[in-house]
Amino acid sequence: MFQGNSTCTFEFAQQGKDRITIRQLLAHQAGLYAFDELGDRTIMADLDRLAEVLARQKPAHEPERARFTTA
Numbered sequence: 001m002f003q004g005n006s007t008c009t010f011e012f013a014q015q016g017k018d019r020i021t022i023r024q025l026l027a028h029q030a031g032l033y034a035f036d037e038l039g040d041r042t043i044m045a046d047l048d049r050l051a052e053v054l055a056r057q058k059p060a061h062e063p064e065r066a067r068f069t070t071a
Contacts, residue, residue, distance in 0.1 A: 011051070015058035024063045031059030 020030045035053055043049050 011055040014055055016062075017055075017057075017059060020059070020063050029064045031061040031063065031065070032057055033060065 017030070017032075020032075024030045025032065032054065035057055037053050037056065039053065043053060
């Protein structure tokens with residue numbers, strides 16, 4: 001999915017995700033905290049399927065625009 005430090009493959013870059021860095025993704029600042037597609041728990045166990053679903057997902061917000069924390 002990712003190549004180098006902050007660039008990604010074409011598949012992941014769909015839906016405006018081409019501007020997301022690895023740091024933003026790992027820091028939960030990329031807007032990718034839920035899937036629009038319905039699925040089951042087996043998607044999480046199948047990394048290839050998970051990558052396909054994540055590639056199609058549109059971020060909920062621009063990278064670093066909204067930050068969510070938990071107490």
